[in-house]
Amino acid sequence: MFRAVFYTQWKWAKPIILLGVLIAGYIPVEALRSMAYKTAGVYYIPSLYGSISSASTGYQLLALGVAVVVAISAWQADAQRQHVYSLSLPVPRWKFVLLRFGAGAALLGIVALAVGVFGGVAAALAPLPAMLHAYPAGLAVRFWLGELIPFGLIFALLASNPKRVRVVVIAIATLVAVDFLLAAFGVTKTTEMTHWLWDALYSSSGPLAAFLSKWMLIDV
Amino acid sequence: MSDAIAMRHVAFRPGKDFAIRDLSLTVPTGSIYGFLGPNGSGKTTTIKLILGMQEADDGLIEVLGHQIPQGAPQALARIGYVPERAHLYQSLTVSEMMDLHRAFFVTWDAARAEELRRQFNLRHEQRIERLSKGESGKLMMLLALSTRPELLVLDEPTDGLDPVVRRDVLGALVEYVSARGATVLVSSHLVHEQERICDWVGVMDGGNLVAEMPMNTFRSGIKRLRVSGAPPVLPAAPFTLLGRSATAGTEEEWGVRGWQPEMSAWLQAQGATLRETIDLDLEESFVELLSTARTGGTA
Amino acid sequence: MSDRRLIVASLLVMACAVALPAQQDAAALAARRTLLKTRVDSLRAVVDAMEAASRDSVIGPEVRVGTLRVRTTALLHPAADEAVKQAVATARRVLGADADLLASRLQFTLREQRGSQRWSFFPTGATLGLRANDRITSVSLDAWLDGKAFPGFGISYPMDRAALSSDVLSVLERAAAAQLPAPIEPWLEGRMPLRPTTADFWPELYRSLATAGASSVRRCVAGERSLCRLALALDSLPGDRVAAWYSEADYPALARVSGDPTLRSRTFRSLSTDEQEDCTVRGQLDLCRRMLSQLPKESFFIPMPGVARASLARLALETGGLGAVERMRASDGASVGAQLSAAAGLPVDSLVGIWQQRVIAARPGSPLPNATFVLASMACIVVCGAWAARGQPWK
Numbered sequence: 030m031f032r033a034v035f036y037t038q039w040k041w042a043k044p045i046i047l048l049g050v051l052i053a054g055y056i057p058v059e060a061l062r063s064m065a066y067k068t069a070g071v072y073y074i075p076s077l078y079g080s081i082s083s084a085s086t087g088y089q090l091l092a093l094g095v096a097v098v099v100a101i102s103a104w105q106a107d108a109q110r111q112h113v114y115s116l117s118l119p120v121p122r123w124k125f126v127l128l129r130f131g132a133g134a135a136l137l138g139i140v141a142l143a144v145g146v147f148g149g150v151a152a153a154l155a156p157l158p159a160m161l162h163a164y165p166a167g168l169a170v171r172f173w174l175g176e177l178i179p180f181g182l183i184f185a186l187l188a189s190n191p192k193r194v195r196v197v198v199i200a201i202a203t204l205v206a207v208d209f210l211l212a213a214f215g216v217t218k219t220t221e222m223t224h225w226l227w228d229a230l231y232s233s234s235g236p237l238a239a240f241l242s243k244w245m246l247i248d249v
Numbered sequence: 250m251s252d253a254i255a256m257r258h259v260a261f262r263p264g265k266d267f268a269i270r271d272l273s274l275t276v277p278t279g280s281i282y283g284f285l286g287p288n289g290s291g292k293t294t295t296i297k298l299i300l301g302m303q304e305a306d307d308g309l310i311e312v313l314g315h316q317i318p319q320g321a322p323q324a325l326a327r328i329g330y331v332p333e334r335a336h337l338y339q340s341l342t343v344s345e346m347m348d349l350h351r352a353f354f355v356t357w358d359a360a361r362a363e364e365l366r367r368q369f370n371l372r373h374e375q376r377i378e379r380l381s382k383g384e385s386g387k388l389m390m391l392l393a394l395s396t397r398p399e400l401l402v403l404d405e406p407t408d409g410l411d412p413v414v415r416r417d418v419l420g421a422l423v424e425y426v427s428a429r430g431a432t433v434l435v436s437s438h439l440v441h442e443q444e445r446i447c448d449w450v451g452v453m454d455g456g457n458l459v460a461e462m463p464m465n466t467f468r469s470g471i472k473r474l475r476v477s478g479a480p481p482v483l484p485a486a487p488f489t490l491l492g493r494s495a496t497a498g499t500e501e502e503w504g505v506r507g508w509q510p511e512m513s514a515w516l517q518a519q520g521a522t523l524r525e526t527i528d529l530d531l532e533e534s535f536v537e538l539l540s541t542a543r544t545g546g547t548a
Numbered sequence: 549m550s551d552r553r554l555i556v557a558s559l560l561v562m563a564c565a566v567a568l569p570a571q572q573d574a575a576a577l578a579a580r581r582t583l584l585k586t587r588v589d590s591l592r593a594v595v596d597a598m599e600a601a602s603r604d605s606v607i608g609p610e611v612r613v614g615t616l617r618v619r620t621t622a623l624l625h626p627a628a629d630e631a632v633k634q635a636v637a638t639a640r641r642v643l644g645a646d647a648d649l650l651a652s653r654l655q656f657t658l659r660e661q662r663g664s665q666r667w668s669f670f671p672t673g674a675t676l677g678l679r680a681n682d683r684i685t686s687v688s689l690d691a692w693l694d695g696k697a698f699p700g701f702g703i704s705y706p707m708d709r710a711a712l713s714s715d716v717l718s719v720l721e722r723a724a725a726a727q728l729p730a731p732i733e734p735w736l737e738g739r740m741p742l743r744p745t746t747a748d749f750w751p752e753l754y755r756s757l758a759t760a761g762a763s764s765v766r767r768c769v770a771g772e773r774s775l776c777r778l779a780l781a782l783d784s785l786p787g788d789r790v791a792a793w794y795s796e797a798d799y800p801a802l803a804r805v806s807g808d809p810t811l812r813s814r815t816f817r818s819l820s821t822d823e824q825e826d827c828t829v830r831g832q833l834d835l836c837r838r839m840l841s842q843l844p845k846e847s848f849f850i851p852m853p854g855v856a857r858a859s860l861a862r863l864a865l866e867t868g869g870l871g872a873v874e875r876m877r878a879s880d881g882a883s884v885g886a887q888l889s890a891a892a893g894l895p896v897d898s899l900v901g902i903w904q905q906r907v908i909a910a911r912p913g914s915p916l917p918n919a920t921f922v923l924a925s926m927a928c929i930v931v932c933g934a935w936a937a938r939g940q941p942w943k
Contacts, residue, residue, distance in 0.1 A: 033352030041340060066801065069831030073801035074766070078759040106338045113336035116302040118353045119326035123937035130933050160758040160766055167916040174917065174925040181932030189939035242921075249758040249912060 030120070035132040041102040042136050049095040049140035056091070057151035057246055060084035074158050077247070085244040088144065088172055095140050096176040100183035103133050108187070126188050133184060137176040145169030148246045161247050168246050175240060252311075253278045253400050253432035254299055259308030261298060269294060269456040272308070276434050276449070281426060283447030283464065284436035285535060290453040292436040293333055296404050299434070300330060313400055326354065329393030333404040333436075335385040339378035343371050343388060347395075354396040362395035369417060383414035390418050394425050401426070403435040407442065419446065444468065444531040452538055459542035471534035472526055474503040479521035487512050491541040500524065504537045559591050611658075616651030618716075620658035624687060624707065628658050631709040635716035642742050642865050643724060646873050650723055655692045656716070660684045660705070687712075691719040698722060717742060724873075729880035732861075732887045735781070737854050740873075741862040750910030753856060757907065761802070762851035763795035769907060776900050780857060781850045782885030789848040790840050799836035804828040806840070807847045815842055860903050864892040867899065 039046070064080035066073040107115050115125055145165045152163030186194050204226075254276035262268040269291055276282040286292050297303045299312055301321025310317040315324040337346055343366070351357040366373075369387035371380075380388065386406065393401060401422070407415040423446060426433055437443055443450065450467045452460040460467070471491070477500045483490070491504035513523045529537060609625045611618040613636045620628045639647040663685045684705045689712065691698040701715040724740035725733055757769045768776035777783065778792055786792035794802055803824075807815055816824055816839055827836040850857070865872045868891045876891035885896040892899045917925070 030352050033349045037338065037341065037345070037349055040345070066804075068800040068829060071797050071800075071831070073761065073798075073804075074759050075761050076801070106340065109339070110334075110336045113302070113332050113334075114338065117300060117325060117330045117332070117336070119322045119324075120353060121322050122940065126937045126939065127933065130936060158766075160770065164916075171917050174922065174929075177929045178925060178932075181929045181936075185932040185936035185939065188936035193939065242917075249755050 031128055031131060034125075034128045035135060037106075038099075038103055038129065038132040038136060041106065042099045042133075045095055045098040045102070046136055046139055049091060050143040052087075052091050053140055053143040054147040056084050056087045057148045060087075060246070061151050061155045070156055072156065072158055074161070077158070077161070081245055081247045082243060084246060088168070088244045088246075089175065089240055091140070091144075092172055092176040093179055096137060096178075096180035097183055099133050099136055100180045100187065103129050103184060104187040129188075130181075130184060133180055134177060137180060138173055141169045141173035141176065144172045152247055157247065160249060162249070163247050165246060168244055171242070171244050175244070178237070251278065252276060253280075253313060254282075254434060255309075255311045256295075256299070257309040259298060259305045259310060261294065261303065261305045261307075263294060263303070267291070267294075267456060269298075272456070272458055274451055274458055274461065276432060278432050279430055280449045281433040281435065281447045282449040282451060283443035284434060284451050284453065285438070285440060285443060286436075286453030287438060287539070291456040292453050293404055294456075295453065296402055296434070296436060300325065300328065300402065326356070327399045329396055329398035329401045331386075331389045331393050331401075331403045331406045333408065335377075335382075335389065337377050337385065337388065339376075341377055342373065343375045343377065343380075344373035346377060346388065347392070350392045350396070356397045358395055358397050361397070362391060365391040365394060365421065368421070383410050386410050386414060386418060390421060394421060397429070399429075399431055401431055401433045401435075403433065405437055406435065407439065408437070415442075422446075440532040440535050452535065452542075454539055454542050457542070460538055467534060468531055470506045470508075471529055471537055472505055472508045473529060473533075473537070474505055474508070474526055475524040476501050476503055476516065476521050477524055479503075479516070480519060483519060487515055491537060492544065504541060560588060614648045614651055616648075616654060616656070618656040618658055621660055623660065623684075624658050627707050627709050628712065631712040632656075632716055634709075634713040635720065638713075638717055638744070639720045639724075639742050641744070642740070642862070643720075643873055644870060646724075647720070650720065650727075653694050654719065654723060655695075656719070657690050658712075659688050659690075661686045661688055661702075689715050693719075693723050693726070728877060729887075732876065732884050735850075735857060735884045736861055737857075739858070741858040741865070745859060745862070749859070750906060751912045753859065754907050754910045755912065756853060757856060758911075760851065760853070761798060761805070762793050763798050764793045765851050768852075768904065771904075771908065773897070773901055773904055776904050777885065777896070779850075779852045780860065780884075780900070781852070782888070782896060782900070783883050785850075789845055793848065793851045796833055799833055799840065800828050800831045802848075803836050803839040807843045818842065856907075860900070861888060861891075863903050863906070864888040864894075864899055867892040867894060867902070869893075 060080045060083065061077075064076075064083065066076035116122070118125060120128075145168060148168055149163060149165030152165065157163065186197065252275050254274065256272055256274040259272040259274075260268070260270050267289075272295065274295070284292050284295070294303070298305050298310060299317065301318040301324070304318050312320075312324040313327050315321070317324065338349075341349065347362055347366075351359070351362075369384075369391060371384060371388055371391070375384075377385070377388070386409075390406065393403075403422070406422070407418055410418065419442070422433070425431065435443070435447065444464070448464050450460070450462060450464050451458055462470070475496070476493075477498075479493075479499075479501060488508045489506040491506055493501050493503045495501050508526070510526070516523050609620070609622060611620060611625060611629045611632050613629075613633050616632060616636055618628055618632050636647060636651065639650075643650065661684065686705050687703045687707050689701040689703060691700070698719055701718075703711050703715065718739075721739040721742050724742065725736055725738050728736070728740070754769060757765050760766055762779065764775045764779040768779050778786070790799075790802070819835070819839060819842075823835055824839065826832040827839055865876070868875065872891040872893075875893070876887050879887045879890040882890070888899060889896040894902075
C-alpha cells in the first residue's frame with residue numbers, strides 16, 4: 030500500500046526532487062570551488078567560512094522550496110477530483126493521510142540524502158584547513174528536519190477542508206495586520222502584541238529552530 | 250444478512266438550499282436496485298452517505314452489515330464504486346492506476362482485470378488524461394469489477410457514453426452480476442436503461458424517497474384513466490388515486506396505482522364512467538409519480 | 549545643541565568682525581586681544597550655562613541608584629528607574645565600590661524628543677499620510693563625566709528598557725576605561741568589560757578564533773599557549789608584525805585584504821598588476837613579501853579580536869575579585885600582560901592558560917542537531933501530521 034502511494038507521489042514530485050538533487054550537488058561545489066578565496070590550493074579560512082555560511086542559506090531555501098512543492102503535489106491530484114478516489118478506498122482517512130505524509134517524508138529524504146552525499150564528497154575532495162571539519166551527516170539530518178516542518182504545515186492545511194484553511198489563514202492574517210496597525214499608530218512597539226508568539230516560534234526549542242541555526246557543511 | 254443497504258430515518262443538510270430529511274431506503278441483497286430521480290434530487294448525495302464519504306446528521310446507515318461511517322473501510326473493501334464523474338488520477342497511466350487500486354484491495358483479481366482491459370480495448374501505457382469519456386467510464390468499471398465486490402454502487406455509469414460503449418459497460422456489469430449474484434445499486438436518470446436491468450426501483454425527488462418497490466409493480470402498477478361524471482369528493486377507493494385533473498367538460502384524467510379491471514364497478518357505483526384505461530411505460534410512470542409527489546399527492 | 553552652536557558661532561564671528569580693522573598699534577592690539585578673549589570666554593560660559601539650563605530644564609523626578617543620578621521626566625521615570633538599577637548592578641559586579649565612585653562623577657539626562665511624525669507601515673515603508681505634531685518620536689540619553697560630554701544615545705519610543713540599560717552600561721564602561729592607564733586602555737579599545745558573557749559567547753568565540761585569518765590565533769586555539777600571548781599582544785608589539793603573527797600560507801590573503809583599499813594603487817605602485825596577482829592569486833611568496841613590506845606596520849592590527857581581549861580582561865577581573873580594578877590601575881607603565889596579571893593576582897601565563905582552556909573547552913559539540921532541537925522539530929511534525937489526519941476534505 031505504501032509502495033503504491035509512494036510511487037504515485039514520486040511520479041508527481043519527480044521534477045522537483047530531481048531538481049533538488051541537482052541543486053544539492055551544485056551548492057557545495059559553488060561554495061568550495063568558486064566562492065571561497067583560495068591561493069595555490071590553500072583556502073583563506075575566513076573566506077571559506079563565509080562561503081560555507083552563504084551556502085547554509087542556499088540549503089535553507091532549497092529545503093523550503095522542495096518541501097512546499099512536494100506538499101502541494103501530494104494533494105493536487107486529489108483536490109482536482111474533490112478527493113473522491115481517496116475517500117472511496119477501503120482505508121480509514123487518517124491512515125491514507127499518514128501514508129501520503131510518509132511518502133512525502135521519504136521523498137524529502139531523497140534530497141536530504143543527496144545533500145549529505147554530495148556535501149561529503151565535495152568536502153572530501155577539498156583541501157580543508159586543519160581547524161575545520163566536514164559534517165555531511167549532521168547537515169543532512171538538519172536539512173531533512175528543516176524540510177519536514179514546512180512540509181508538515183502545508184500538507185496539513187491541504188488535507189483539511191477549504192473552510193478550515195480559510196479560518197486559519199484569516200486568523201493569522203488578522204493577527205499580523207492588527208499588530209502592524211497598532212505599531213504604526215504607535216500604540217505598541219512593532220511586535221509587542223504577538224511577541225510571545227514570535228518568541229515561541231523563534232526560540233531554540235521552537236518549530237522554526239531549524240531555520241535559526243546555520244546549516245554548515247563545514248564547521249570547527 | 251438480509252439487506253445489502255439499509256438506511257433508516259437519515260437526515261443530512263449539505264448546504265442551505267438542499268436537505269435530505271427522514272430518508273429510509275432498503276436495497277435487498279442480490280437485487281439490482283435502480284435509483285431513479287431527476288438531476289439534483291439527491292441521488293449522488295445519498296450514495297456518498299452510503300459509502301461513508303459524507304457523515305449523516307441523523308439516522309442509521311448499514312451497508313453489508315457494517316455501520317457507516319464507523320465501518321466504512323470494511324464495507325468499502327467489499328464494494329465496487331463507479332462515481333458520476335471520473336475520479337481517477339489524471340497523470341497516471343492505465344496500468345499505474347490498476348496497480349494503485351490493486352494495492353488497496355486484497356480481493357483484486359489480476360486475471361479478470363487483464364481480461365477486462367483487453368475487452369475494453371485499453372492500453373497499459375495510455376495516460377488517463379488522454380482517455381476519452383467512454384474509455385474513462387470503461388476503466389472505472391474495470392477497476393470496480395476487478396475487486397470482486399459483493400456490492401456494486403454505480404452513479405450514472407453510462408451517462409454521456411455512446412451506445413457502443415454503453416453496451417460494453419452494461420454487458421460486463423450484467424455478466425458479473427449473473428455470475429456472482431452481487432447486489433447492485435445503480436443510479437441513473439435514464440429510465441429505459443434501468444427498466445431493462447433493475448428488479449427494484451427507488452425514486453428520489455427533492456431529497457425524499459417518493460417510491461420504493463419491485464420494478465414489476467412499478468412498471469405495471471401505474472396507469473392513467475379517462476373518467477367522466479365523477480363526483481368531486483370520492484370515498485376510499487380500492488386502488489391508489491395518485492391525482493386527477495380535468496380535461497374537457499366533465500371528463501377527467503386520473504393517475505392510479507394498483508388498478509384492476511374489475512374495479513370499474515366501483516367507479517360505476519360512484520356515478521362515474523370509465524372511458525379509457527391507458528397503460529404507461531416506465532418513463533411515463535416515473536413522470537406521473539413525480540408530479541404526484543410534487544403536488545403533495547399520495548405516491 | 550546645533551542651535552546653540554550656531555548662536556555661539558555667529559557671536560564669535562561678530563566678535564571677530566569687531567576686531568578686523570587692525571589700525572591700532574601693538575599695545576592697542578594686545579588690549580583688543582584681551583578684550584576679545586574675555587568676550588569669547590563669556591560667550592563660552594553662556595553656552596555652558598545654556599547647556600546646564602537645558603539639563604536643568606528636564607523637570608521631573610530624578611532616578612537615583614547609589615550615587616548615580618539620572619534626570620528625566622515623569623513619563624520616562626518608571627522605565628528609567630528599572631533600567632538604570634540593572635546597569636549599575638551589572639557594573640558593581642566587576643567594579644565593586646568603584647562603581648559608585650565612578651557613578652558620582654557621572655551625570656545623565658533622559659529626555660523626550662518631540663516632533664511631527666508620519667506613521668509608516670513595516671516593511672514597505674509606505675506612509676499612511678497622517679501627521680501628528682508634538683508626538684514623542686524618540687528618547688535621548690546624554691551623559692557627562694566631570695562635566696565633559698560623552699557621545700549621546702538615541703533610543704526609539706516606546707522605550708526598550710534593555711536598550712536603555714545597555715546604553716547606561718556603555719557609558720559606565722567607557723568612563724571606567726578612561727581611568728585605566730596605557731597600554732591596557734587602548735588594548736581594551738576604550739571599554740572596560742563590565743558585561744557578563746552569555747551562554748553562547750564562548751562557542752561563538754571559539755568559532756571566530758578557529759577561523760581567523762591569522763595563523764597565530766588559530767594555533768592559539770589549537771593549543772599553543774605561547775602563540776596566545778603573541779596573538780593577544782600582551783607584551784610589546786613585535787617589530788615585524790607579519791612574521792610574528794602570520795604564517796607564509798596567510799601571506800597572499802593578507803596582501804589582498806590589508807591596507808587602505810582606496811590607496812592600494814599608490815601603495816603598491818612599484819608592482820605591476822600581474823605581479824600583484826602572482827602573489828594574491830598564484831601565491832608566490834617573494835612577491836607577497838614585497839607587497840607586505842610596502843604596507844605600514846599600522847596596517848596590521850592585533851590579530852586577536854577585541855571581544856577575545858575583552859573576555860581575557862574580564863576573566864582577570866573576575867579571578868582577581870575585590871581590588872582587581874585598583875591593582876590594574878596601579879600597574880601604570882607595565883605591559884598589558886603585567887597589568888592583567890596584577891588584576892588577576894596570577895602569573896600571566898597561568899591566566900592565559902585558564903582563558904585558553906575555557907575557549908578550547910567551548911568548542912561547539914556534535915554538529916548533529918541537539919536533542920532539544922530534534923524533539924521540538926519532531927513535535928511540530930507530529931502535530932502537523934495529526935492535524936492532517938483529522939482533516940476531512942468535505943466537512
